[in-house]
Amino acid sequence: MDEFxxxxxxxxxxxxxxxxxxxxxxxxxxxxxxxGRCLVCVVDxxxxxxxxxxxxxxxxxxYRAVAVNLSDIAAMAGRPRWMTLSLTLVSGEPxxxxxxxxxxxxxxxxxxxxxxxxxxxxxxxxxxxxxxxGDVEPERWLTRSGAxxxxxxxxxxxxxxxxxxxxxxxxxxxxxxxxxxxAQRFRRPEPRLEFAExxxxxxxxxxxxxxxxxxxxxxxxxxxxxxxSLDLGELPRSPALQEVFGEDxxxxxxxxxxxxxxxxxxxxxxxxxxxxxxxxxVDLPITRIGTVTAEKGLHCFRDGEEIEFGNSGYTHFxxx
Ligand code: ADP
Ligand code: MG
Numbered sequence: 066m067d068e069f070x071x072x073x074x075x076x077x078x079x080x081x082x083x084x085x086x087x088x089x090x091x092x093x094x095x096x097x098x099x100x101g102r103c104l105v106c107v108v109d110x111x112x113x114x115x116x117x118x119x120x121x122x123x124x125x126x127x128y129r130a131v132a133v134n135l136s137d138i139a140a141m142a143g144r145p146r147w148m149t150l151s152l153t154l155v156s157g158e159p160x161x162x163x164x165x166x167x168x169x170x171x172x173x174x175x176x177x178x179x180x181x182x183x184x185x186x187x188x189x190x191x192x193x194x195x196x197x198x199g200d201v202e203p204e205r206w207l208t209r210s211g212a213x214x215x216x217x218x219x220x221x222x223x224x225x226x227x228x229x230x231x232x233x234x235x236x237x238x239x240x241x242x243x244x245x246x247x248a249q250r251f252r253r254p255e256p257r258l259e260f261a262e263x264x265x266x267x268x269x270x271x272x273x274x275x276x277x278x279x280x281x282x283x284x285x286x287x288x289x290x291x292x293x294s295l296d297l298g299e300l301p302r303s304p305a306l307q308e309v310f311g312e313d314x315x316x317x318x319x320x321x322x323x324x325x326x327x328x329x330x331x332x333x334x335x336x337x338x339x340x341x342x343x344x345x346x347v348d349l350p351i352t353r354i355g356t357v358t359a360e361k362g363l364h365c366f367r368d369g370e371e372i373e374f375g376n377s378g379y380t381h382f383x384x385x
Contacts, residue, residue, distance in 0.1 A: 066157055068185040075166040076150065080179040084146065094181035096147055102200040105143035109134050110151075110194035118235055123161045125252040127168025130193040133275065135176065135256035136326035140273040142207040142265035143199035145176045145258070150183035151194040157187065165193075176258065205265055212270040212289035212331040218355040219340070221257050221327045223303040224278045226250040228322020229310055243305035254326035257349065261328060264343040267336035274327045279320045279374060282329050283363045289331075295355040297367040320365075320374060331357055 066074075077089045087095040098104060111130050113119055121129075131148065138145045150169070154162075173180065178197065230251030233244045261271065272285040279295075286293050297316065306315040332340055337353070344351040358364075365374045 066159065068157075071154075071157055071162060071185055072183075075162045076180060076183065076185075078170070078180065080181070081174075081177055082146070082179055085179050085181055088179065088181045089183070094147070094149070096181065096198070098146075098200060101203070103203055103206065105138060105141045105199040105201050105206065106196065107134050107137035107141075107199075108194060108196040109137065110192055113191040118231070120234065121252070122168075123164035124168035124171075126191075126193060127165040127170075128172045128253055129168075130195045131169055131172035131178070131197075132254040132256055133326060134195045134197045135172070135178075135258060136254060136273040136275070138197055138199040139256045139258040139261040140207065140271050140328060141199070141201065142205060142261045142268075142271070143201040144262060145178045145197050145199045147181045147198045148173060148178055149196045150180060151192075151196075152183065152185050153188035153190070153192040154185070155187070155189065155191055207261065207265055207268055207271040207330070209270055209272050209285045209288035210290075211268075212285060212291050212357045213333070214291060214357055214359045215334065216269050216331040216357040217334055217337065217353050218282065218293055218295070218329070218331050218357060219351050219353050220274070220278060220301065220329045221260060221344075221349055221351050222255075222325070223301050223306070223319075223350075224274055224325045224327050225306050225315060225319030225322045226303050227254065227324035227326070228277075228318045229303075229306045229315075231324060233309065241309070243308040246305045247309060251324055254324070256326055257328045259347045260343060260349050260351075263347065264330075264340055267332050267339045267343070269331045269333065271328055271330035274323075274325045274329050276323045277321045278325075278327075278329060279363065279365075280323075285329060285331070286357065286361075286363055289357070292358045292361040293355055293363045294358055295363065295365045297365055297372065299352065299354045301350065301352040301354075
């Protein structure tokens with residue numbers, strides 16, 4: 066099958082939205098933005114063996130490729146509109162392509178996200194690069210740089226579960242219900258779009274957690290020219306993570322494990338009530354885990370005592 070047949074067969078679907086004036090099939094797509102809205106563009110590539118294990122199903126690869134980009138749109142409080150797909154394939158195997166496309170459209174369809182173009186080539190390993198163009202009301206987008214001293218630091222969901230799930234997948238596990246839950250969290254990230262869009266007026270800064278909570282919160286604080294203190298006793302605990310990995314490793318994964326695609330964000334303390342209302346409205350737990358400080362650097366505390374944490378700091382978490 067040549068690339069034109071691949072594009073026709075797997076990636077040409079009628080647009081769901083009248084904003085797509087010209088989609089797949091020409092030299093470029095023509096899109097009509099809603100008047101008065103600003104555009105938000107994100108792109109992220111997944112490389113076989115680097116961003117996911119080679120054993121991950123084609124359907125999950127397609128799903129994740131869209132979901133990780135939706136998560137960036139969520140971190141900006143944007144609304145996803147259109148996507149393009151740049152695909153490097155080793156063999157162009159029909160069964161793989163069929164499943165990959167199914168996963169891709171599974172992730173996109175609930176958001177009315179249309180595939181409007183792309184590029185298809187062959188190469189030495191599979192690389193899936195998705196670009197999403199979203200939109201946002203003027204002045205309503207979130208950034209990493211808006212955190213102020215005294216703001217509360219929050220995280221959505223249960224960070225660490227996806228990294229636990231990756232370890233489960235890599236070890237060929239997945240038998241228990243806890244292992245299955247963790248693996249599912251790696252395979253099917255849930256971008257926090259609804260929460261972010263609704264909560265944006267209460268949020269001062271946001272980042273999505275792709276590299277690990279500690280590392281990504283550090284980026285937010287650096288961009289805000291601030292520091293922070295994290296209360297490890299307040300970190301949301303995943304029962305599945307604790308069951309499979311034990312307490313210390315669960316804590317290490319919650320701080321340092323990547324691939325969660327939860328949101329980490331900051332807000333003035335007086336926004337706490339409004340944030341909880343939005344969170345329960347979309348059935349998403351959010352947890353206050355720390356405070357923004359004027360002093361630079363991100364410091365971890367437990368029971369009032371500072372605990373050294375580096376991303377390789379697992380042994381520092383021995384229980385007192
Ligand atoms: P060109 O040579 O002009 O760049 P291509 O042959 O690469 O055009 O692509 C033909 C059409 O198919 C274009 O509209 C392009 O956007 C679209 N396309 C190519 N690959 C993909 C893909 N993987 N997914 C969606 N659309 C694609
Ligand atoms: Mg062309």
